Amino acid sequence: MTLIPVIMSGGTGSRLWPVSRENHPKPFITLPDGDNLLRKTLRRASALNHVTEILTVTQQSLLFKTEDEYQKEAPLSVPCHYVLEPVRRNTAAAVTAAALSVAARHGNEAQILVLPADHLIEDQEAFTQAVQEAQIMVAQGFHVTFGITPTSAETSFGYIQANQLSPVSKGFKTTGFIEKPELRVAQDLIQSGDCYWNSGIFCFNVGVLLQDLALHAPEVLRTVEQAINNNTSITLSNQVTRLDAKSLALTPDISIDYALMEKSDLVAVLPCDFSWNDIGSWRAMSELVPEDQFGNRLIGEVITHQSSKNYVQSKSRLTTLVGVEDLIVIDTSDALMIAHKNHSQGVKEIVTALKKSAHPTHLQHQTGSRPWGTFCVLEEGNNFKIKRIVVKPGGSLSLQMHYHRSEHWVVVSGIAKVVNDDQELLLDTNESTFIRAGHKHRLENPGLIDLVLIEVQSGHYLGEDDIVRFDDLYGRHH
Numbered sequence: 001m002t003l004i005p006v007i008m009s010g011g012t013g014s015r016l017w018p019v020s021r022e023n024h025p026k027p028f029i030t031l032p033d034g035d036n037l038l039r040k041t042l043r044r045a046s047a048l049n050h051v052t053e054i055l056t057v058t059q060q061s062l063l064f065k066t067e068d069e070y071q072k073e074a075p076l077s078v079p080c081h082y083v084l085e086p087v088r089r090n091t092a093a094a095v096t097a098a099a100l101s102v103a104a105r106h107g108n109e110a111q112i113l114v115l116p117a118d119h120l121i122e123d124q125e126a127f128t129q130a131v132q133e134a135q136i137m138v139a140q141g142f143h144v145t146f147g148i149t150p151t152s153a154e155t156s157f158g159y160i161q162a163n164q165l166s167p168v169s170k171g172f173k174t175t176g177f178i179e180k181p182e183l184r185v186a187q188d189l190i191q192s193g194d195c196y197w198n199s200g201i202f203c204f205n206v207g208v209l210l211q212d213l214a215l216h217a218p219e220v221l222r223t224v225e226q227a228i229n230n231n232t233s234i235t236l237s238n239q240v241t242r243l244d245a246k247s248l249a250l251t252p253d254i255s256i257d258y259a260l261m262e263k264s265d266l267v268a269v270l271p272c273d274f275s276w277n278d279i280g281s282w283r284a285m286s287e288l289v290p291e292d293q294f295g296n297r298l299i300g301e302v303i304t305h306q307s308s309k310n311y312v313q314s315k316s317r318l319t320t321l322v323g324v325e326d327l328i329v330i331d332t333s334d335a336l337m338i339a340h341k342n343h344s345q346g347v348k349e350i351v352t353a354l355k356k357s358a359h360p361t362h363l364q365h366q367t368g369s370r371p372w373g374t375f376c377v378l379e380e381g382n383n384f385k386i387k388r389i390v391v392k393p394g395g396s397l398s399l400q401m402h403y404h405r406s407e408h409w410v411v412v413s414g415i416a417k418v419v420n421d422d423q424e425l426l427l428d429t430n431e432s433t434f435i436r437a438g439h440k441h442r443l444e445n446p447g448l449i450d451l452v453l454i455e456v457q458s459g460h461y462l463g464e465d466d467i468v469r470f471d472d473l474y475g476r477h478h
Contacts (some may be wrong), residue, residue: 005045009058009117014351018335023364027117060084064371086245092259108207122275134203142268147196153186158198171270217259223251283344286311371474391445398472405459414451417444
């Protein structure tokens with residue numbers, strides 16, 4: 001039976017701010033072991049049986065960042081395909097787009113396994129076994145949701161109620177869904193013995209899924225079909241389908257749970273126990289780090305005195321704690337977050353406030369990613385901005401022009417190929433050039449190592465939107 005893992009990588013993970021940003025969301029965060037959740041999810045999906053391709057549904061702006069992560073796992077045994085969302089419309093739209101995409105290539109009998117990209121699962125063998133059981137249930141005509149055997153009364157998870165009088169293979173038909181209950185309700189659910197945490201992992205037959213969406217969520221299906229039919233497809237290193245923005249914007253902003261799973265009579269829950277962790281807060285993240293003798297969990301250069309049970313992540317500078325306990329301290333280059341462990345879920349409210357005030361720290365780090373590499377703003381002031389630019393081997397910035405700023409480029413390491421109006425030149429280490437405002441220009445790295453240069457911008461307006469693209473290797477808008 002054809003199985004297509006669908007990696008869902010659309011959330012921001014706002015509870016893990018300031019490391020998680022909209023342009024550097026939770027799946028890309030480096031974990032204490034040096035890996036990230038996106039690559040772990042890709043490996044977990046690749047290791048399953050009878051997988052013929054892997055489909056990733058993600059934001060359009062994250063395509064190249066995702067491809068870079070996947071290429072670190074090369075060579076993959078199966079091809080990767082992408083569905084790109086120009087706007088966020090929640091999981092119902094994402095799952096529907098994935099189902100339509102898979103049905104078009106593999107037919108209505110194919111099965112899809114929906115995997116959030118931001119979950120940590122330790123036991124691959126148990127996970128693989130659970131997927132095989134789910135496939136059997138799907139072949140019997142059910143939508144399967146993976147229920148995690150609860151270990152405590154958690155209020156940050158949704159719950160699935162199982163009808164133990166209606167067994168389906170090694171699972172049960174569902175009787176209800178409870179969204180993030182209060183503590184007392186969660187305790188009652190645990191004591192009932194028939195409830196499971198809602199993992200957000202699903203297995204479907206795409207033909208049955210599409211028929212059920214037509215019954216229970218017709219507007220979602222209709223608008224996503226339009227977005228698929230009006231898409232623009234491009235071939236880069238993999239097959240990429242970009243959904244039509246206007247059509248997708250009309251899609252109801254609703255989760256697959258609300259749109260379908262809570263309405264359908266075809267839903268069954270498979271009880272699972274494979275060391276699942278959605279790492280939904282800094283408190284959960286801290287549990288991945290070993291304790292010292294005082295119960296502190298520390299990453300980076302940290303000195304403590306008479307302090308206990310704290311979690312500190314400070315990779316770029318010295319952090320000290322004196323006489324405190326139960327704190328979470330997260331230090332990045334442009335933001336510092338301090339919270340009590342009991343309020344770790346409240347970080348999301350800070351992000352909401354940052355969005356309302358249009359503060360840039362909700363959106364991106366000082367170091368930003370581009371298809372060609374990265375840039376970091378080192379300093380800026382009146383009429384000037386200084387950046388460090390790193391261009392990957394073979395990478396190329398667009399042929400572009402700025403109306404309001406001029407740029408000085410100094411090569412720190414590597415070789416730069418520069419187009420400056422009608423001139424073309426190669427710059428070696430310690431060489432420089434000047435790009436006058438209004439000149440068409442392009443920067444490329446023809447070498448085998450990273451090109452690193454310092455860019456000094458000068459002008460009355462230095463916004464990132466002062467750019468006119470004439471040609472771009474990565475299909476970005478002019």
